[in-house]
Amino acid sequence: MEPKIRDLRNEIDALNLEILEKLSQRAAIAESIGELQTAAGASHYDPVREAEMLEALTAANDGPFDDATVKSLFKQIFQASMHLENEADKKSYLTSRRADGEDTVVRVRDVPIGGENAPVLIAGPCAIESREQVTATADKLAGVGVSLLRGGAYKPRTDPYSFQGLGVEGLELGRAAADAHGMGFVAEIMDARDLPAFEAHVDMLQIGARNMQNFTLLKAVGQSRTPVLLKRGLSATIQEWVMAAEYLLHEGNTNVVLCERGIRTYEPSTRNTLDLSAVALAKQETHLPVVVDVTHSGGRRDLLTPLTKAALAVGADGIMLEVHPNPAVALSDQKQQIDFETLDAYLEATGYAKALSRERHEVYGF
Numbered sequence: 380m381e382p383k384i385r386d387l388r389n390e391i392d393a394l395n396l397e398i399l400e401k402l403s404q405r406a407a408i409a410e411s412i413g414e415l416q417t418a419a420g421a422s423h424y425d426p427v428r429e430a431e432m433l434e435a436l437t438a439a440n441d442g443p444f445d446d447a448t449v450k451s452l453f454k455q456i457f458q459a460s461m462h463l464e465n466e467a468d469k470k471s472y473l474t475s476r477r478a479d480g481e482d483t484v485v486r487v488r489d490v491p492i493g494g495e496n497a498p499v500l501i502a503g504p505c506a507i508e509s510r511e512q513v514t515a516t517a518d519k520l521a522g523v524g525v526s527l528l529r530g531g532a533y534k535p536r537t538d539p540y541s542f543q544g545l546g547v548e549g550l551e552l553g554r555a556a557a558d559a560h561g562m563g564f565v566a567e568i569m570d571a572r573d574l575p576a577f578e579a580h581v582d583m584l585q586i587g588a589r590n591m592q593n594f595t596l597l598k599a600v601g602q603s604r605t606p607v608l609l610k611r612g613l614s615a616t617i618q619e620w621v622m623a624a625e626y627l628l629h630e631g632n633t634n635v636v637l638c639e640r641g642i643r644t645y646e647p648s649t650r651n652t653l654d655l656s657a658v659a660l661a662k663q664e665t666h667l668p669v670v671v672d673v674t675h676s677g678g679r680r681d682l683l684t685p686l687t688k689a690a691l692a693v694g695a696d697g698i699m700l701e702v703h704p705n706p707a708v709a710l711s712d713q714k715q716q717i718d719f720e721t722l723d724a725y726l727e728a729t730g731y732a733k734a735l736s737r738e739r740h741e742v743y744g745f
């Protein structure tokens with residue numbers, strides 16, 4: 380190589396290092412500004428300040444780069460700084476995956492959800508309809524090793540003339556059915572005023588899709604220490620879902636399990652579209668356990684097994700499933716609940732039969 384070019388390239392190399400050092404210094408200062416802005420609740424993006432900096436730079440520019448090139452180079456630098464500031468904010472959320480990578484394990488009664496624990500199964504009727512119905516379901520579920528019973532006592536129905544749930548009586552019936560087998564009981568709360576009754580009867584509070592952004596309810600449930608199953612809203616983005624969980628953690632309730640239950644899309648063949656990327660992303664970006672409600676996702680019995688396998692394959696910590704002694708006469712979600720025979724086939728097909736018997740052995744010693 381021409382010796383002159385080599386010398387000039389050496390000069391460029393030295394300048395590159397100098398520029399890098401200056402850029403790093405600049406980034407560190409931008410981070411400090413970002414921290415102060417976050418503490419003050421101010422935005423990191425300040426277009427007026429950005430315009431002023433660009434103006435000062437172009438005024439000082441004597442070439443050989445033209446003003447447009449100088450502006451575009453510095454805009455890149457501004458953007459990179461803002462990215463740093465936004466990333467720092469993400470890390471400071473209580474829901475964000477921590478640097479140590481630890482998963483949160485939520486204990487519902489004596490059942491651990493998340494971390495290295497075997498995937499759980501939360502099963503039971505859509506709504507608690509009678510003592511006979513919920514008792515028969517709990518008996519069946521306990522018999523196959525399911526340790527968490529679900530059942531709605533307050534139902535969020537589209538049609539005001541549809542069955543609305545048995546209210547407190549439903550909570551009492553669910554509690555009794557679960558207690559007969561030492562099971563945990565999960566039910567949906569729709570109104571913060573019902574919290575005392577729920578705390579007296581359930582082991583896990585479900586916040587339904589329709590209430591995911593009911594901030595008054597989130598704040599009230601956040602004050603409780605009862606574990607929460609937070610469903611994703613019908614049309615909620617992943618970020619909105621995680622921010623709803625942030626409300627709960629911010630209020631002090633750290634026992635939060637996220638539940639993907641399908642989102643509303645243009646696709647009519649399934650009741651909702653199960654968003655498996657949301658499961659993978661929520662697991663990646665938060666430390667909270669994530670379960671998948673395969674019943675409300677597809678709204679189809681014929682998809683329960685494949686959706687379960689897929690959910691577990693992307694890392695779900697458990698599955699929620701609706702089971703009813705006689706779905707044909709169910710007072711809600713008639714088309715999607717499964718009977719006991721179908722449950723047996725489902726447990727075999729998904730591998731849950733084996734997983735549950737192992738868990739049962741571990742818990743009860745037989």
Ligand code: PEP
Nearest residue numbers: 531587588589610640675
């Ligand atoms: C339910 O689980 O009973 C329910 C109403 O589900 P979602 O809130 O997901 O629609």
Ligand code: MN
Nearest residue numbers: 505701711712
């Ligand atoms: Mn239902």
